[in-house]
Each structure stands twice: as C-alpha cells, then as structure tokens.
Amino acid sequence: MAMFMPLAQAVSENLKNGDSAAFEGFTHLIPTAAAHEAIRQGFRDLTLIRMTPDLIYDQMIGMGMVRKMVFSYVGNPGVGLLRRARDAIENGYPRDLEIEEHSHAGMANAYEAGAAGLPFAAFRGYLGAELARVTPTIKSVTCPFTGEVLAAVPALRPDVSFIHAQKADRKGNVLVEGIVGVQKEAVLAAKRAVVTVEEVVDDFDDLHPNLCVLPSWTITAIAVVPGGAHPSYAHGHYVRDNAAYVAWDEIAADRERFAAWMQENVIEATPEDFAGRVKHLRKAA
Amino acid sequence: MAMFMPLAQAVSENLKNGDSAAFEGFTHLIPTAAAHEAIRQGFRDLTLIRMTPDLIYDQMIGMGMVRKMVFSYVGNPGVGLLRRARDAIENGYPRDLEIEEHSHAGMANAYEAGAAGLPFAAFRGYLGAELARVTPTIKSVTCPFTGEVLAAVPALRPDVSFIHAQKADRKGNVLVEGIVGVQKEAVLAAKRAVVTVEEVVDDFDDLHPNLCVLPSWTITAIAVVPGGAHPSYAHGHYVRDNAAYVAWDEIAADRERFAAWMQENVIEATPEDFAGRVKHLRKAA
Amino acid sequence: MSGNGNTQAFTPGEMMTIAASRALKGEDVCFVGIGAPSAACNVARLTHAPDITLIYESGTIGTAPDVLPLSIGDGELCDTAVTTVPVPEMFRYWLQGGRVSIGFLGAAQLDRFGNINTTVIGDYAHPKTRLPGGGGAPEIASSAGEIYITMAQSKRGMVDKIDFYTSFGHGEGGDHRQRLGITTAGPTLLITDLAIWKPDPVTKEFTVVSLHPGVTRQQVADTCGWTVRFAEELAETPAPTELELKTLRDLQARTKAAHAAAN
C-alpha cells in the first residue's frame, strides 16, 4: 500500500548503495526530482537501468555514483550526445562505467518480462546486429513449433524503480497519462516503487476505466513534487523545456562547469524548487 | 483501410468455408450480429477460435457449421454448460467436433503472440495440469538464463476476426471501451478484421490519448449494427440481458426447440433486429 | 427463509459463504471465481475487510460491485474498478506476475489433495459429461499465493479420484508441488457447506478442522467420497453474525432485483 511521504524520506527508505535502480520515463515524465534527491543523498555503486538515459543519468554518472548502466539509447534527446556519460565510457572519468547495452525492443521486452514475472523475454531482434556479439545477456531461444531462432534477454527486475506521474488519489492510486513509455512495466517489475506526482486529487471516480492507473498496493511510496519532471514535461500540466536540453549540451561538455552547475542547481536545491522551474511552461501545456 | 459496408457484405467478403475465425468478446461486446449473419450465410467447416465460446458458438456448432473449436472455457457465463457444444462433443451431433483446449492464460498469450508477430508464446503455465497431456499444441521452452522450463503455445493467427465495438469515426478508426478482453489482440493477430459498431461519430478528437483505439488501417470492414452485441452488453450503451442467458439454457437443451428458435430468431431475422432487442436495456446502461 | 431479524436461522449455503468470507483479510489481493467465491469475497469487503482488492479475470482490478455479477465480466465490475486492463495483461502482469495473494476457486470434482476437475466427467476424448473447462484456473492454481476452495459437499463432487486434473492442488500429496517446481502454497483452505478443512502439514490431505453449527461428523463423512480425516481438536465454526447474514442477504436481494430490473 503506497505511503505518502516527503521525497527525501521516500528516496532514503527505498534506495541503497549498490542497488539496481530504474528512473524511467520515455522523453515524457522523467523523474528528475527523484534523481536529484538521490544525488543529494550521495548514493554510490548504483546500477542504473533505463531505455533512454538522458540528463539525470548524465548527472549521476558525472557525480561518480554509477558503477554500471543498462540502456538502449544514451543520448540527449533531440540534441546529441551525453557528455558526462561519454567521459566515463571513453576516459573512465570520474570512474569507470560498465555498460550493458540493448536495443529499445530488447529493453522494452525485458521490462515486460519483469512485470510478467517471467525469467526472460523472446522476440525477433538483433538480426545481423552487433549488439548480440558484445552484450553477453543477449542469447537465443528456439521456437518449439517453427524452429525459428529468436533473441532472448533476461527479465529486468530493478531493486527500485522511480517514476513521475500526473496524479495520485488519496488512497495512493496513481494515474499516468499521455506517452506512458515503460513506466507501468518498470513499477511492476521492481521490488520497490517510488512515484513522484504533480498533484493529489480526492478520488479517481470520474476516470475512464481503461486509463493507465497503478493501484496503490503496487507502489511503495508517493511524494508530491509539482514540476518534478522538469526539464521534461507532464502532459496536461506543463510543456517540455527544450532550451534546458540544448543548454545541457554545453554545461556537460566541461567537467568544471558541470560541477558548478550541479552544486548550484542540485546540491544546494530542494524538491520545492521544481515548481518554480516549470512556472513559465505551464501556460503552454 | 477500413471500408464501411452492410454487415451481409462484410461477412460474405471476409469469411470463407474452412476458415479459422475468431468472434471475440470477453463477456462484454460479443459480436452476436456478425455470428448470426455468418449463420444465415451458411458457412461450413469453420475452425472457431475463442477464449470463452458462449451462445454464438453454441449456435454455430448446433447448426453444423463447425469442424473444430479452439477455446479455454466452453460455458454459458454465469449459468452453466453449453448444451449444443456438449451434444457435439459427447454425441457427435449434428457432426463431430474436434477440440483444441487451452487455459485462459494459454489463449491470451497465444493471441498476444499473434498480435506481436511471434511464432509462439512462453509463459508459466499448465504446471501439473492435465491439458498439457491432451492438447498437442502445448509444448515447452527452456529459459536460456535460468533453466526454468516454461509452457509454450503457438501464436493464434485467425484468418478473420470479428469484434463488436462502441464507436467508429468517419475515417474508420474504432474505439473499444470498458472490458476490452482480447479484442485488440484478436484484430491485430488476424489476416482480416471485421468490426460491428454501435454508432459512427465524426471524429475522435476529444478522446483521451491512452484509450483502446484500433486505427482504420488495421481493420478490413466496419458495419454499423446498433445492439449488435445483444444479449451481451456494450459499456455505455446498454446492459447485459442476463435473462436471455438464463433462457438459452432451456432453448439449447432440446434439439428441436433449438432448431425452431434459430429459424425464428436468426435465419428469419436481420441485423436491423438487434436495435429493438436492446431497447429495454438502454435505460439501465 | 427470509432474513429479517431471524439471525439464528441460516442455510448451509449461507454458512459456507460467510465462513469463506471470514478467511479473507483486508490486505489480500483476491482473484475471484464466479458463484460462491464471488459472494464470499464481496461479503468480506462489505464487513471486516473493506480494503480487500478483488480481481476478476475479465481484467477488472479493485472492483467493488454493489450487486453480484452473473458473469465474470458484468458491467458493474468495470464501473466500480480502480482500473480495467486487457485480458492478456491480466494473466501476464497481474496473475503470473505474482501479485495475487488468494485465488478463490470452485470445483465440479475435488479430491482430498485439493486437485480440481472442471473439464470432463469420464474420459477426455469420449466424455460422459463435457464441463466448461479450466478457464483461468490452471494458472490461478500455480500462480496465486494460496488457493481457497469452496463447494457444497456431495459424493459426486468430493471424490476419491478425479477424472481430470484441470488444476493442480497438492497432486499426490506431500511435496508433490515442490517436485514440479511450483513455488506457491496451493490449496490451504476448503470451505464446504458443512465444515472447514485444512491440509495436513505433511501429507497435505484435507482434514476437517471445524464443523459448522449443528453439523455432525457423520454428515460430513456421508457426503464425501473419500474417507474423511478429522483434526484431533475439532472446533465449531461460529454461527453467522447478524451483520454477516444481513450483508449477504442484502447483497443477494440487490443482485436479484438488479438482474430482474434490467430485463
């Protein structure tokens, strides 16, 4: 049953050094506030899982918190490369970063298998593609009916998943709307799930029955953090801060500038600061 | 791209003698009007696929149209047995009926694999259950990571699937709401898909983005048949005619009474008759 | 038998449903079969377990129906659910995903080890009576944390050897489940119209632990197809309370009225 609590408590109670953790969001609803809280609390040796590592993974990698990353696209969406992740992979700075790389189809199927309680997922993938050579967790399975050889990947089962969502009701049920990505799967595949939400409403009685609602008992903790997905967006609440993504390319290009930015905007900031960051983006949502 | 046409044409153009056909609907939105049209057109040697064969499969079996049935629960939901199906299985009347029996999990996974373009589905199923002994299409596959042996079933790929839905827009996109069952999977797994709908609306512009909408280009033909799911129901339009399910138990218990009922209510009826059958059920929806 | 005021008089069926409802807790996530299990689960929700999560295989999660559904997919289930998901997702994410604590099943034939047949009477290929089949039961039996079974006693239903293993209970008893690699507990409770049964910790054979008020050992033995074992300390099931009986009867009255009204 989901417990409502401050973000600092939700993170400290559910993330540990050495954990495998997914901060999921597919361009939309990225749990930035939760990641920043994890940075402030200074966790180490994390294995970070995500289809599309973006700014928050660049930040955690740049802060030296990450031992390994499991991913399928390590870019700044619409802008280019992730420079802190590159520095770690290419130069081992600030520490070596082990990588386990899949395709989107591979990651999506692996989350789906995790949510479904299966040990692996089979799909038609990696045909002629070299990831199958460099990633040891890509194997194969043969269809017992047709003999077709399909790709197989192990199910993803994070110790903890963090997502951001639009709404919780007072019972702790959570609504995710718009581009829902793999958030439902990330929550159901994880041992523990922490959700930040834009707002709490009395009940979901008027919701359409087929929306993406995660029942309270599938969630460990909920923290109310308006704006918590900035600089990504929350469908129906505020739009994407594209300028922040473009700006990040320059900030992350330089180790010192990165460190200074993190100090000012993360270490010395609070979850409450997110509301202000999305103020000018609300009118356009 | 979906073409709008009368039900008689939609059925005659998309169903052939000997086809494998799914008339899907999980208690809700059962495509009764489409099945009755198929009965009037007198198709033979069909392989009928469905998780929950109910009245319409009892009717098609009783009319001698069915060579084989693939299913997971052959009952009159909430009432009891299906007496025409029993007569075929137990006594070969009016003809022998070959059966391929799965569990709900097996059928649901097999439809899902069909929609996903995979040759088979793997799931944790049939543990200690005797269906695995009597159904030759239940095999196994071994997880290449854990060694766990899982059940495997071949993907379902009907020649044609029929479903009933609430709405189409003028472009032929189709909305299914409420208990959505396996209808989306049945459509996407099939070579051809025929949809009967309660009504046509101008557009779906105001729909929530995450509803179950089948794009026009996934559908072959659409026929407008208000009430076409009777005696099941259409969420938001009319309620379930529970009395008709209870009455069916007696009608189907006797071969002659069954034949007379079919003559009067199906052979000599039309798709237009369905609107009248749900009239008294609309107030309660 | 009309319920108003007379809480001492109750039918064996009412006792069965109410005894079953008491076994459910507020934190349970219960996968509900239709018929007696559905009534028991909803009586629990309306009395001591208001927070219980009821799931029906039609994809309705967290339902709170005001009347009992006739089928597992009535509109009432969707209207009152927290969310309604596609059936493949129901079986993959919710049942197989290990999120169901209690699977509640009925049975046409049951043996002493909780194995259930709802498929055929007679030989599978040439059945004497073709029953509806397994539906969701084969995987409920292996994926739900525990299985509760409820059925009225009869020699035809409670048999020495079932004709077909639709869903696996404890097999031949003992550690048979573990030997098949099944990690869940299997049948842990049987509630009939006469008694409450639990599996022996070692042999896994269902053993009567409590007789319903006024029921004798002989009655239980006479309506069961196997030689019944009784626990050393045999309890008496508490009679239905006024609240329980009123809740059940009101629910059934609302259900009857609703099903009639729509027609």
Added chain:
Amino acid sequence: MSGNGNTQAFTPGEMMTIAASRALKGEDVCFVGIGAPSAACNVARLTHAPDITLIYESGTIGTAPDVLPLSIGDGELCDTAVTTVPVPEMFRYWLQGGRVSIGFLGAAQLDRFGNINTTVIGDYAHPKTRLPGGGGAPEIASSAGEIYITMAQSKRGMVDKIDFYTSFGHGEGGDHRQRLGITTAGPTLLITDLAIWKPDPVTKEFTVVSLHPGVTRQQVADTCGWTVRFAEELAETPAPTELELKTLRDLQARTKAAHAAAN
C-alpha cells in the same frame, strides 16, 4: 535564405528533405526517426500524402504534428495521435507485428550496403567516440517492410567499413539478409543532400540513380568514402516545387517559433 517567392534557391539540406518526402506514399505506415526523417515525413503528410500514418517509437500512432518535435516523445506527437500506446506494445504489436511499411533512419556511419553505425567510433570496448547507440534501429532495420536512409554526405559518414553494425542493411551484399533469415527488404533508398541512391538488384550496393539539380558526379564522389557507382541512366532530381519548399520552410518556422515560445 528566406523562402518567400524565391523557389529557385534552396539548400542541399532542403533538397534532401524534399526528395525524401516524395518517396513516401499516402498508404505508407512510417516509423519515423528524429531529425531529417521527421521533417521529410511531415512534408509528405502536408503535401502529396495527407493520409500517411506516422509512428514515433514513443508509442504515438498516426500523429500529425503542427510543429516538428525536438525529441521522439514531445507532447505534440501525443496530442495529435490517433492513439498512444505503451512502448513495449509499440515494439511488439506494431513494429515486430509487421505493421510498419517504411522505417526511416539516419546514420552516423553508413556503408555501401546500407549497414548503419550509430553506436561507437573506434573499438566497442574502448571507443574513440561513444555515440548514442541503436535505440529502436536494430529491430526497425529487420521488421519494417523497407528502410529509407537519409543523411548529408561526408567522407567521415559514408565509409568503406563501419566500426559497428548497429543495424543491419544488406550486410556484405547479395542475399546476405535472406541467409540470416530476414524476410523484409531492408534498405531500398538512400537520399543524401546530393543524390538519390538505390541498391543494385543483385549486389545490393547503393548506386546513384539521380543527381540533385546542379550536383556533379565529382561532388558525389568527393564526399563519399567508397568508390561510387552510378546508374547507366542517371536522372536529375526535380527541383523542389514552390509548394514543397513553402511547406518545409513554414514547418520549420512554426517549429522554431514554438520551441522558442515555450521557453
């Protein structure tokens, strides 16, 4: 270069996008990569192919954005889509399900057989430059009916040998796809800023079939890392029409204004 009226003047990039847009038909279901593919697909939709179905890997099906998204998951895509599905469903039912007729990809490195690298420059374990990686591309390359590729020519980008096979085109050419059991057609079209290329029917090597207006063979050869083959009959790509150029520029102007306004 401002577009109003002066339709004769256009950049190579504009020619590339417009030539790519012309290859798309109204009945296509197109899986759209970001950047140049996205512009080309939307110009097609706004000119000769209003009924084209555009799918972005974020789960948005049948989108009709008024401005170009910066990322594959901008809100505009969801707001204008026929439906938005979860990402696992996108890759399972829609891409792997064989419902995509055209996959539109860009490339960091491309070889003459349409194999694409967007993973690393240098060795995988010790890369000189770590690129974003494959994302959806490995399975788009094998599951979409055909693959169209678009990129600006350069010797760094169009290379004799790519450093990593992110997505498989025609491999070593000939029937290499069939030998791997891949049933789709693979790369059938390459549109650069200078020319249109198609694979040789037998060898599958990309061959120039049309030069954009004013472009010489020498320019094409000088900006390509492999020895370029030209078709015997070499066409000239029709210059952008007034409508095409206006549509593209209006789209880009709206996009720029929208992205600035939100900030």
